[in-house]
Amino acid sequence: MGQPLYERVALIGTGLIGGSIARATKRGGLSGHVSGYAPSAEERARVRTIGFCDSVSDTLADAVQDADLVILCAPVGVLGEVAAQIGPHLKPGATVSDVGSVKMAVVRDVGPHVPAGVHFIPAHPIAGTENSGPDAGFAELFDGRWCVLTPVPGTDEQALKRYEHFWQGLGSTVEQMDARHHDLVLAITSHLPHLIAYNIVGTAADLETVTQMEVIKYSAGGFRDFTRIAASDPTMWRDIFLNNREAVLEILGRFSEDLAALQRAIRWGDGDALFTLFTRTRAIRRSIVAAGQDTAAVNFGRDGGTKPG
Amino acid sequence: MGQPLYERVALIGTGLIGGSIARATKRGGLSGHVSGYAPSAEERARVRTIGFCDSVSDTLADAVQDADLVILCAPVGVLGEVAAQIGPHLKPGATVSDVGSVKMAVVRDVGPHVPAGVHFIPAHPIAGTENSGPDAGFAELFDGRWCVLTPVPGTDEQALKRYEHFWQGLGSTVEQMDARHHDLVLAITSHLPHLIAYNIVGTAADLETVTQMEVIKYSAGGFRDFTRIAASDPTMWRDIFLNNREAVLEILGRFSEDLAALQRAIRWGDGDALFTLFTRTRAIRRSIVAAGQDTAAVNFGRDGGTKPG
Numbered sequence: 001m002g003q004p005l006y007e008r009v010a011l012i013g014t015g016l017i018g019g020s021i022a023r024a025t026k027r028g029g030l031s032g033h034v035s036g037y038a039p040s041a042e043e044r045a046r047v048r049t050i051g052f053c054d055s056v057s058d059t060l061a062d063a064v065q066d067a068d069l070v071i072l073c074a075p076v077g078v079l080g081e082v083a084a085q086i087g088p089h090l091k092p093g094a095t096v097s098d099v100g101s102v103k104m105a106v107v108r109d110v111g112p113h114v115p116a117g118v119h120f121i122p123a124h125p126i127a128g129t130e131n132s133g134p135d136a137g138f139a140e141l142f143d144g145r146w147c148v149l150t151p152v153p154g155t156d157e158q159a160l161k162r163y164e165h166f167w168q169g170l171g172s173t174v175e176q177m178d179a180r181h182h183d184l185v186l187a188i189t190s191h192l193p194h195l196i197a198y199n200i201v202g203t204a205a206d207l208e209t210v211t212q213m214e215v216i217k218y219s220a221g222g223f224r225d226f227t228r229i230a231a232s233d234p235t236m237w238r239d240i241f242l243n244n245r246e247a248v249l250e251i252l253g254r255f256s257e258d259l260a261a262l263q264r265a266i267r268w269g270d271g272d273a274l275f276t277l278f279t280r281t282r283a284i285r286r287s288i289v290a291a292g293q294d295t296a297a298v299n300f301g302r303d304g305g306t307k308p309g
Numbered sequence: 310m311g312q313p314l315y316e317r318v319a320l321i322g323t324g325l326i327g328g329s330i331a332r333a334t335k336r337g338g339l340s341g342h343v344s345g346y347a348p349s350a351e352e353r354a355r356v357r358t359i360g361f362c363d364s365v366s367d368t369l370a371d372a373v374q375d376a377d378l379v380i381l382c383a384p385v386g387v388l389g390e391v392a393a394q395i396g397p398h399l400k401p402g403a404t405v406s407d408v409g410s411v412k413m414a415v416v417r418d419v420g421p422h423v424p425a426g427v428h429f430i431p432a433h434p435i436a437g438t439e440n441s442g443p444d445a446g447f448a449e450l451f452d453g454r455w456c457v458l459t460p461v462p463g464t465d466e467q468a469l470k471r472y473e474h475f476w477q478g479l480g481s482t483v484e485q486m487d488a489r490h491h492d493l494v495l496a497i498t499s500h501l502p503h504l505i506a507y508n509i510v511g512t513a514a515d516l517e518t519v520t521q522m523e524v525i526k527y528s529a530g531g532f533r534d535f536t537r538i539a540a541s542d543p544t545m546w547r548d549i550f551l552n553n554r555e556a557v558l559e560i561l562g563r564f565s566e567d568l569a570a571l572q573r574a575i576r577w578g579d580g581d582a583l584f585t586l587f588t589r590t591r592a593i594r595r596s597i598v599a600a601g602q603d604t605a606a607v608n609f610g611r612d613g614g615t616k617p618g
Contacts, residue, residue, distance in 0.1 A: 130607065185523050188513050189513075199567050199571055202589065221499025226502055230587075230594060234588045241583055259565070262508055269551055
């Protein structure tokens with residue numbers, strides 16, 4: 001592997017994403033030392049036991065001390081506060097980044113706390129699972145997934161290149177995007193899907209005419225697909241919706257408009273309209289599988305991939 | 310296995326469900342002879358090549374001739390017409406069933422064509438994949454899945470028992486339900502999820518501000534989960550929505566009401582309301598996994614199930 005890209009990497013947050021970065025950094029030999037910080041003593045103890053960080057710090061100041069790369073892996077709602085606390089302790093020439101699912105709010109909240117001489121490069125790896133916490137991470141999480149960087153104007157080219165190489169080393173393909181556009185793209189590819197999934201699961205739980213046991217028993221008819229992402233971390237997702245309000249409301253408006261048209265087609269028995277939509281949507285699935293962003297195995301390979309696909 | 314349950318079984322339709330019934334009937338030794346019928350010469354040729362039926366008939370009359378059990382495995386929109394055609398050729402004492410995802414419409418459309426002395430037992434196996442056609446079926450499709458029977462009042466007890474055993478032999482657990490209640494349960498566990506999935510994929514395809522390539526590239530953020538069921542058979546799903554209009558519109562009304570409340574919470578920054586919902590929905594996922602209706606593997610086991618779950 002040669003020289004590590006960053007002598008010392010500090011991860012503020014050691015859950016699914018932080019824990020996966022730690023493991024993938026080791027796998028790729030990308031850093032000589034990975035330090036981790038978690039807000040609770042319980043989580044720090046767990047991280048020490050699992051052992052995916054070289055050191056675990058009890059304070060933010062300690063964690064970022066001497067770090068050449070600091071990545072904030074906490075819910076976006078607390079990033080401003082975290083940045084304010086670590087700002088004075090950052091090493092000149094270091095790079096600060098994050099992994100938040102929204103980027104405009106991160107630029108707004110974190111940017112002002114990054115001192116001159118420290119590079120601030122917001123990032124968002126498009127990868128995850130429905131699990132959270134220090135046990136949820138794994139080194140392969142970013143393999144073949146995209147990582148979007150939304151550098152602010154005037155970002156140092158060399159610092160940017162090095163950070164790109166870091167994410168490539170974690171397994172990702174790196175793309176650059178404007179923060180505003182990122183937030184709009186993610187509103188449709190991630191935030192609206194989660195909102196819809198949370199909503200339908202909530203609707204199902206609240207029905208009086210169908211029992212919860214019936215919903216669970218007969219969920220293989222399609223409903224179960226939605227429950228996976230509706231099991232995602234509540235704090236993380238609350239913060240995403242609070243911090244990408246405009247884009248989510250815009251995309252949600254389009255969704256509701258389209259749904260009203262579908263509702264009308266059902267009410268008036270317009271089979272042609274239904275058939276046309278249902279045919280169009282097949283092509284997108286095929287493109288996603290062809291682009292390597294989902295498995296071609298039937299039923300997501302739930303049955304072990306042994307069935308015809 | 311002992312005596313087969315039905316000497317001759319006829320499957321009207323040889324796609325995902327018909328083809329899976331044929332294969333599972335063989336596996337279980339449930340019948341001495343399985344005949345299949347498909348409306349197109351091309352599909353009949355394919356079924357003959359694959360060989361999962363003992364005989365393939367070119368006409369409906371031929372297929373049901375001497376059959377002790379006839380299962381209609383065609384989209385619900387054509388079942389009335391099919392029933393009218395086979396009615397005169399049914400063997401006295403035979404059982405006629407179907408596998409449609411709606412049951413009130415099937416009772417309405419098929420019932421009148423079933424002659425006296427023939428038992429009519431509507432059925433719905435809660436199992437499927439996003440694939441269709443004669444190559445899509447497999448013998449294990451019904452293993453561990455529910456099959457709901459919605460017998461009409463006065464159904465012969467012995468015929469009912471035998472048909473229950475047949476589905477148990479295919480791998481299912483059998484449940485009886487009133488047709489109207491079935492249609493409501495399925496509206497929330499299957500029909501609304503499909504409608505929502507079709508809708509969000511359609512919305513994503515129609516955006517001008519986000520390109521289709523971006524939707525595909527960044528689909529791992531959640532969107533891809535919806536594209537699987539949005540790739541389901543368009544004819545089948547058109548017919549389901551046209552034939553379960555009342556229940557789907559009722560459940561859709563609840564969904565839209567809940568979504569409006571969520572939208573309001575986002576607009577007004579009500580983080581507590583979001584957090585409360587997002588926490589509740591986790592429990593349902595856990596119950597579905599505990600009930601054996603979905604895999605516990607992270608990401609549906611897409612990564613081969615080797616990652617921590």
